[in-house]
Amino acid sequence: MRKNTINSPAQGAPVMSVTQLPQWKALENHAVTMRDAHPRDLFQQDPGRAETFSLEACSLWMDYSKNLITSETLHLLLDLARARGLESEIQAMFDGEKINRTENRAVLHVALRNRADQPMRVDGEDVMPKVTAVRRKMADFARRVQSGEWRGHTGQPIRNVVNIGIGGSDLGPVMVYEALKHYSDRGRTFRFVSNVDATHFHEATRDLDPRETLFIVASKTFTTQETMTNAHTARSWLLETLSDEAAVAKHFVAVSTNAEGVRDFGIDTENMFEFWDWVGGRYSLTSAIGLSLITALGETHFDALLEGYRDMDTHFRTAPLEKNMPVIAALLGVWYGNFLDADTTTILPYDQYLHRFAAYFQQADMESNGKSVDRQGRPVDYQTGPIIWGEPGTNGQHAFYQLIHQGTRMIPCDFIGFARSLNPIGDHHAKLMANFFAQQEALAFGKTEAQVRAEGTPEALVPYKTFAGGKPSTCIMAPQLTPHALGSLIALYEHKIFSQGIVWDIYSFDQWGVELGKQLAKKILPEMEAGEGTDLQHDSSTNAQIRYYQKHRQ
Numbered sequence: 001m002r003k004n005t006i007n008s009p010a011q012g013a014p015v016m017s018v019t020q021l022p023q024w025k026a027l028e029n030h031a032v033t034m035r036d037a038h039p040r041d042l043f044q045q046d047p048g049r050a051e052t053f054s055l056e057a058c059s060l061w062m063d064y065s066k067n068l069i070t071s072e073t074l075h076l077l078l079d080l081a082r083a084r085g086l087e088s089e090i091q092a093m094f095d096g097e098k099i100n101r102t103e104n105r106a107v108l109h110v111a112l113r114n115r116a117d118q119p120m121r122v123d124g125e126d127v128m129p130k131v132t133a134v135r136r137k138m139a140d141f142a143r144r145v146q147s148g149e150w151r152g153h154t155g156q157p158i159r160n161v162v163n164i165g166i167g168g169s170d171l172g173p174v175m176v177y178e179a180l181k182h183y184s185d186r187g188r189t190f191r192f193v194s195n196v197d198a199t200h201f202h203e204a205t206r207d208l209d210p211r212e213t214l215f216i217v218a219s220k221t222f223t224t225q226e227t228m229t230n231a232h233t234a235r236s237w238l239l240e241t242l243s244d245e246a247a248v249a250k251h252f253v254a255v256s257t258n259a260e261g262v263r264d265f266g267i268d269t270e271n272m273f274e275f276w277d278w279v280g281g282r283y284s285l286t287s288a289i290g291l292s293l294i295t296a297l298g299e300t301h302f303d304a305l306l307e308g309y310r311d312m313d314t315h316f317r318t319a320p321l322e323k324n325m326p327v328i329a330a331l332l333g334v335w336y337g338n339f340l341d342a343d344t345t346t347i348l349p350y351d352q353y354l355h356r357f358a359a360y361f362q363q364a365d366m367e368s369n370g371k372s373v374d375r376q377g378r379p380v381d382y383q384t385g386p387i388i389w390g391e392p393g394t395n396g397q398h399a400f401y402q403l404i405h406q407g408t409r410m411i412p413c414d415f416i417g418f419a420r421s422l423n424p425i426g427d428h429h430a431k432l433m434a435n436f437f438a439q440q441e442a443l444a445f446g447k448t449e450a451q452v453r454a455e456g457t458p459e460a461l462v463p464y465k466t467f468a469g470g471k472p473s474t475c476i477m478a479p480q481l482t483p484h485a486l487g488s489l490i491a492l493y494e495h496k497i498f499s500q501g502i503v504w505d506i507y508s509f510d511q512w513g514v515e516l517g518k519q520l521a522k523k524i525l526p527e528m529e530a531g532e533g534t535d536l537q538h539d540s541s542t543n544a545q546i547r548y549y550q551k552h553r554q
């Protein structure tokens with residue numbers, strides 16, 4: 001058991017910065033020789049690269065052979081991971097150690113999808129009995145809504161479920177609801193409200209009947225300004241029609257770690273679905289935060305989702321690093337971000353159902369690894385978390401792929417695709433997947449000047465029509481988009497983020513960086529409302545912006 005306090009330069013012996021490790025330096029030297037490596041040469045040297053650099057785990061197959069790596073690159077990256085103690089850190093997470101040291105909390109979202117009879121402990125307590133009890137309560141709630149047993153205040157069945165939450169209490173439910181819509185209850189309407197902009201609430205509820213509408217207020221803290229504002233507006237919206245405070249009990253349930261906050265809002269804690277401080281907001285999808293999902297998908301599909309997660313968790317915990325899918329994915333990211341100067345990475349799902357997948361992992365990755373202080377409290381002298389972005393293919397091809405193909409930046413891409421479509425209409429899927437394969441091939445191999453000339457291209461256009469190639473991509477495929485495959489896919493990215501945080505020696509499970517803006521907004525709100533003559537003590541830019549608002553708001 002390691003000590004659970006945070007280190008600071010003043011405490012204990014100084015720990016070497018990761019950039020001082022011999023393994024880091026070896027990678028720097030190796031990068032010099034790899035800078036001009038090209039897939040054309042790499043595949044010529046080893047025509048069997050797809051065999052060498054691919055892995056199968058859970059429902060997923062990952063082909064990473066089009067990356068700018070050799071066996072030596074991987075070997076050196078794995079050396080770095082071992083030097084950073086990745087294996088024991090993985091174990092520490094699964095053992096419930098308080099690895100979120102800046103908040104003195106365990107990081108045990110893996111318990112949420114663990115089997116009921118496999119103990120997982122925090123502070124010596126097996127958390128599985130309470131995890132299982134909440135899961136049962138969620139399933140029971142979903143069944144009652146679906147069967148019509150849970151009725152609104154006037155006795156009408158619930159036809160609309162609106163999840164109110166933001167960040168981790170919204171992005172995951174939205175993403176998975178959209179991803180698994182095919183499997184969902186189509187007889188009911190599911191909506192998600194997150195933005196404090198009233199437009200979001202208005203558009204989500206304008207065509208709903210309050211008598212048939214149930215709100216799930218999802219907030220770990222139950223203090224988040226956006227969520228609380230939307231929840232109060234929802235309450236007023238409901239009571240405008242039902243004019244009876246007692247209606248709240250039939251139309252509001254809460255998901256939170258804060259029972260007192262839930263009670264203060266007026267929701268009976270009987271209708272509260274609990275989770276715990278060892279579940280980070282952006283890793284909370286499989287906690288009670290998934291209440292809207294189990295209601296939309298039903299227990300069987302929700303369980304299959306959890307099973308997909310669990311299989312990837314087991315793989316991550318038990319597979320040797322060199323055959324460990326999340327670890328390999330993480331190390332590829334380290335390779336590009338720290339040794340080949342990539343700033344961003346794209347997630348490109350070739351499945352319309354995954355249209356919120358990149359947005360979900362923007363929070364999971366950027367809120368986790370957007371850090372610039374190491375575990376010794378020192379500013380880092382290397383890059384940490386990348387910028388995550390992406391859109392589904394093929395739409396992205398007609399938007400930003402030009403820059404990936406012929407721009408000046410290196411942008412590693414993750415391509416996600418499925419062999420079978422959930423909507424097999426005509427030849428749509430074959431065309432979609434032809435594009436999926438073609439883009440990766442084009443990025444890697446490009447088109448040489450000689451090839452362009454051989455097509456009879458006028459000489460003046462040859463430079464413009466030449467594709468350098470050498471753009472790295474990783475391909476992740478599954479037979480079909482199922483709840484199980486999606487669970488494995490999400491867990492793959494979660495553990496990738498974890499592994500990168502370990503290599504970078506940062507704390508991935510706090511998010512202090514989002515606090516300052518929240519504090520300032522609280523201060524500014526009354527100033528705005530005080531009107532035009534108010535004394536504003538900000539910088540001249542902020543003052544001018546507030547004045548503009550005050551002048552034009554009527």
Ligand code: F6P
Nearest residue numbers: 166167168169219220221224281
């Ligand atoms: O954006 C900061 C954050 O704290 C996220 O980490 C979290 O997912 C989100 O706000 C919502 O928090 P809560 O679930 O407590 O309302």
